[in-house]
Amino acid sequence: MEQQIYRGYWMVSWFKQEFGLYEQRLADKRGVEPETLFDELVNAVPPGSQGLVLQPYWSPGLKEPGPEARGAVIGFSGVHTRAHLYRAIIEGLAYALREGAERTTRRSGVPITELRVAGGGSQSNAALQITADVFDLPASRPHVYEASALGAAIDAAVGLHLHPNFDAAVQAMTRIGRPLSPIRKHTKFMKRFTRGFIYACISS
Numbered sequence: 001m002e003q004q005i006y007r008g009y010w011m012v013s014w015f016k017q018e019f020g021l022y023e024q025r026l027a028d029k030r031g032v033e034p035e036t037l038f039d040e041l042v043n044a045v046p047p048g049s050q051g052l053v054l055q056p057y058w059s060p061g062l063k064e065p066g067p068e069a070r071g072a073v074i075g076f077s078g079v080h081t082r083a084h085l086y087r088a089i090i091e092g093l094a095y096a097l098r099e100g101a102e103r104t105t106r107r108s109g110v111p112i113t114e115l116r117v118a119g120g121g122s123q124s125n126a127a128l129q130i131t132a133d134v135f136d137l138p139a140s141r142p143h144v145y146e147a148s149a150l151g152a153a154i155d156a157a158v159g160l161h162l163h164p165n166f167d168a169a170v171q172a173m174t175r176i177g178r179p180l181s182p183i184r185k186h187t188k189f190m191k192r193f194t195r196g197f198i199y200a201c202i203s204s
Contacts, residue, residue, distance in 0.1 A: 001107065003100025007059040009121035011089050012038065014058065019082045035124070041083040042090060042126035047133065047186045049084045051075040054092035064100070090127050094134035101135070114179070115139040118147035125180075132179075133186040140179035150174065 016024065016034055023041075027034040057069040073088065101112055115137050121127050122141045132139040144150050154169045163169035 001104050003064070003097070003104060005056060005093060005096050005100075008056065008093050008096070009119065009127075011056060011058060011093065012121070015086055015089060019085065038086060039124055039126040041086045042124075042130070044083045045087040047091075047130075047189050049075075049088040049091060050079055051077065052080050052084045052088045054085070054088040056089065056092040056096050064103070087130075090124075090130050091134065093121075094127075094131045097131070098135050112137065116176070117141045118145055120145065129180050129183070132182045133190060136182050136187045136191075138179040138181050140176050143175040143177065 012035060015038075020034055020038070023034040023037040027037055052073065052075045055072040057065065058071040060067040060069060073085070105112055112135075115131065115135060117128055117131060117139050118141060122145045128139050128141065142150065150173070154166065154173055157163050157169050157173065158166055163172060
């Protein structure tokens with residue numbers, strides 16, 4: 001089974017283009033990628049982004065939530081800055097992924113007990129920590145973030161008989177990094193926050 005948020009962590013690129021001029025200039029001076037500086041924005045804002053909530057459907061969905069879906073940001077107040085908006089993006093993506101995981105669990109009957117995070121977004125320690133906090137599960141990443149390419153390399157290695165079978169190839173060619181555990185005070189807050197937010201939406 002597969003769950004997809006179309007143009008999910010692409011939103012980091014969208015944020016960089018629309019709001020990240022300062023980080024782009026600073027990154028040029030330091031000789032690094034602008035995205036490496038965005039963790040500082042995340043860490044400058046408390047969990048829950050002080051009430052700012054983002055629905056990350058900047059592009060039409062597929063089956064879920066559907067092609068009519070649109071993105072939304074609600075809960076703005078005078079305290080919010082672009083750092084809050086960026087953290088709200090990451091939190092919104094994590095919640096959308098959790099929603100998909102919950103559907104998968106219901107359909108399969110198999111509980112999810114830990115997370116493996118790959119792809120471009122996995123390079124961010126802050127994004128990985130938020131994912132662990134939102135899921136309330138330990139999250140770790142493989143030694144390379146381009147996991148699709150690694151999977152293709154494993155297929156090729158077995159096909160060329162460099163390894164006798166897939167189990168042996170996976171054992172030899174993959175390594176999992178140190179998992180990040182959920183931060184308990186964050187998970188407790190996020191659970192209270194989402195319950196309160198859902199109640200407010202239903203009441204309104």
